[in-house]
Amino acid sequence: MAFQCNTPAIPTVQEENDTLRITRWDFQPGAVTGWHRHGWPYFVVMLVDGTLRIHNGKDVTDVPLVAGQSYMRQSGVEHDVMNGSPHPIAFIEIEVKRPEALA
Template sequence: MPFACSIPAVSTVLADDARVRITRWDFAPGATTGWHEHTMDYAVVMMTDATMAYEVDGVVTQVKLQAGQSYSRPAGIKHDVRNDGPHPMTFIEIEIKR
């Protein structure tokens, strides 16, 4: 079931060249990305401390992350991301082109 939210996260493409696309994501409390699927492997670097929730295959997982923390994911996983904390959340997403 999709996250109930009327607030979309705001994406800003910082760089897009032959090798990578780098996007800054800014979330107000409760904001979501909306359902999407990456066509490229990607890495995320947190810019703020945050409580993030993400949904994959009907399962919602909540994680606490700290500024500077990072993770990577493969392409092809349909998901939605929500700021589950009381403060704005920001991360940088780096998609790796093949």
């Protein structure tokens, strides 16, 4: 289940190799990623203060975050992410394709 929205968030892949993919995500107010599943563990680092509105298929949760704040999730997460802020937001997503290569 995804948010009903016609404004997509804009992903810009900044670096990609066999081990990592680093993507900058830019969201206008109300923009969404679209429903997706994460195939790898990933980290998110906020570039500005903002609220991520997360739809997990059942519930919608607002997650306020500040610039520089980060979090990590394991592979398998399925969700849609919306900018729940009244202003544009952006974050960096770092997907770890080969976690064993970083050990």
